Amino acid sequence: MTHFGILCPAANGHLNPMTTLGSELLRRGHRVTVFNFLDAQATTLASGLEFQPLAEDEFPAGSMTEGLAQLGKLSGLTAFRYTIKLMTQVSDILLSQAPATIKKAGVEALLVDQVSPEGGTMADFLNLPFITVCSALTLNQDPKIPPFCTPWQYSPTWIASWRNQFSYQLLSLLARPIREVIAEYREEWKLPLHSHPNDAYSKLAQLSQQPPEFDFPRQNLPPHFHFTGPYHNPATRKPVPFSFEQLTGKPLIYASMGTVQNRLLNVFQIIASACEGLDAQLVI
Template identity: 60%
Template structure:
């Protein structure tokens, strides 16, 4: 038996897949402890995993909802900068508090979300095996791949690579303060400073919940990088009441802007207006950003709920209008549901770019969002069979990828080959 520690941001889009992976490892007889802030405790315990709190003074109970509310009112690069400003503090306290919590818990191996920039420093200091988990878009460097925060499609031309490099330089400036924190701790812990970006990644195993078919062509990934497909399930998720009796039997359009970037109320008004007159029923999930009563009187009288049982509704959906969060996108594709994407920030533009590149949907940039533009995209995806066919093609790719079972195989195999803990 191996004792794994899970470390990831305490937000739904990262917790849900990590918990699914943790439960699969637990089912196989291993021990799994989540290391994080107090706001993740109740959901961790509901998922059946162990919990260890860190950073209790900086992140008391209720801190994460406040941060999410602030972030939910922003979009684009301002939202990215705001998130990285908060993330700088989180990574600093993670390096300060996590080693003690991990050692006290008796952890033997680390499962760390790839979005945690200090993951390799933490593992190196603890002298523990590190398995990276890509819950968001892959961050491994490749100048042929557009940065995750852009809606640029893949293009191997020289000018496109120069464009990508310029954008990566911009991102480097935004992320610079976090790297300074990383370097400070490496000096303090007498670890050699990183000389290249590749040294920040696990040398053991990296797993991604994308299927390979939902990624731009990459030629520089290490041979221990694995596309496993998504690892999500409904176990441990909070039960959500939903008025199924109000579904009309018409084709269902499900609209969700996620659980963080969901406070741009005008987006919901635009979605409702764009669906007026369609032979379909629109269901809007607010993702906790407000009460349904706050959006009464929307055009077309859509069914509005505070939260929705997303996995269940996607089994009934004909189309999803989404912020292009990775989890919602993969859950749509798991059910063969095409999408219209309205990305807000973080990796959502990059996910939306892959939705259009694979032909599984259309993209409407937030800066160009209007009722006519969105209505046109919705009608195009609803009426052209290619979108459904491509979503179904990716659904089959997800089935072949192996999912959570294969994702759990990889760390166990890596540890047995390199450390003999399993």
């Protein structure tokens, strides 16, 4: 039996797939503890996993929910800057507090969400093996692949590659506060500094619940990267009312923008327009 720890944001789109992985590990005889803010407690316990609260004073119950709701009202560069500010604050607090809690719990390996950039550094400091889990879009940087937050189509041309590299540099500049916080702790803990954003990800295994068909034609992923398909376990989810009687039996198209971005009404309008005239039923 191995005691696994889980590190991820306290947002449904990350917590649900990570607790699904945890539930499967639990079924296989392992012990699993989720280390998170109080907002993640109910979902964690409902999935049958152990829960260890972090930063209770800094992030009391309701604070992350409020922060994500505020983020959902923003868009564009304003939303991106708000995200960076929140992630920087979270990284700093977790790096200062979480390692001691994880060590005391006797964790032997970590599952780290890809958008929890401090997780791998905590694993390195504690000398624990860790696996990177891509609950959202795959963030691995590749000059041939457009950055995750851009609307560009894939193109193999040198112009597109130059555009992508320039955009990655801009993203790196905007995300510098997060990198600086992590670098400070790595330096203090005598860990080698990351020379590239991809250095933060696991050298053992990187898992993506995204099917490869939903991604661009990546050629430079590490050999330990695996597209696995979605992590979903209805048994660990609260039932949600739905008008099943309205389904017609036609092929079903399901549209959702996840935890934060479901307020982007123009995106749903575009999706609805694209589905007009199809012999299918759209559920938003």
